[in-house]
Amino acid sequence: MIATIGGDDQITVLPHLDTELITANPKPFFGHSDNTNLLLWLRNRGIVGFSGGSVMVHFGRPGAMHPTSAGSLKAALFTPGPYRLTESFAYGDKDLPWEEPGTFDTEPVLEASGGWIWHQPDHVAEGRSWGGNLEILSWLMMADKEIKAPEHYEGDILFFETSEEMPTDVEVYRILRNMGERGLLQRFAGVLVGRAKSWFFTNQDTDRATAQRQAVLKAFAEYAPDTMIVFDVDLGHTDPQVIIPVGGTIRIDGPQRTITVTC
Incomplete structure (x- = not known):
């Protein structure tokens, strides 16, 4: 099952899901954002899903799917086992209007x-x-939905990214601070932070990525100062996008500078 796109109200759907039916018939689910x-x-409920791969954003990318996105998606779909993420040295976050036919004539400029x-x-954190x-x-x-007690996440790997709504560095810090006050930040063995989107039709802020990085570092310095963090991993709202298994294994090898995911 592959989500068409994200949104902002899926939280209202959760109470209506049939737990018994879904757990008895698990399916791989792909989607990000909402x-x-x-x-x-x-x-x-013990089912590994996949963060990434929305139809309209990645399958429908102008020109063709980015090779990094395609490689990661194929691995998640067809190749069980470890997959080493590809580090990208070019990216895009400038959207073009979908209602304009010419948008899809050429691939985005990175x-x-x-x-x-x-x-x-x-x-090494795993x-x-x-x-x-x-x-x-x-x-x-x-x-207070789907968030368990802090000890449940002991030794886990946290990954997160921000959306095209582009929360400020102050907002990012406050969310992480509250996670620290809840006792969550201290539990994670390592952290992957997605590349921050800094452009949208109604908002352009070229310094957002740097400011957001500083906000993350400030929060972890206060609550979990020894945590290894990798920034600008292509796992969010920018292009390309790698697929992250949610509930799978992530191995962050600091000395080797590698990140490996396993479903």
Whole structure:
């Protein structure tokens, strides 16, 4: 099952899901952004889902699917076992209007990037993956849905990214601070942070990625200062996008500078 796109109200659907039916007939589910709701619902019931791969965004990318996105998606669909994520040195986050036919004539123009940014990469961290879109995680915490006690996440790997609504660095810090106050940040063995989107039709902020990175570092310095963090991993709302198994295993090898996911 592959989600068409995200949204903002999937949290209202969760109470209507048939747990017995779904757990008796599990299916691989792909989606990101608002689909974080369903992905964590599935994880809590022992079903590994996949963060990434929306139809309209990635299958429908102008020109063709990005090779990095395609390779990661094929691995998740057809090749069980470990898959080493590809580091991207060019990315795109500038959207074009879908209602314009010319939008789909050529592939998006990408900008050069510096690849992954490592913080405290002096060891190896490995654990079950948990996370998704940061705004959705905050909503789930406010609604007290699908968020378990902090000890449940001991040794897990946190991954998160922000959406095209582009929360400010202050908002990002406050969400993480509240996760720290809840006792969550201290539990994770390592963290992957998606490349921050800094452009949308109604908002352009070229300094957002740097400011957001500083917000994340500030929060972890206060609550979990020894945590290894990798920034600018292509796991969110930018192009390309790699697939992250939710409830699978992530191995972050700091000395080797590699990230490997396993379904």
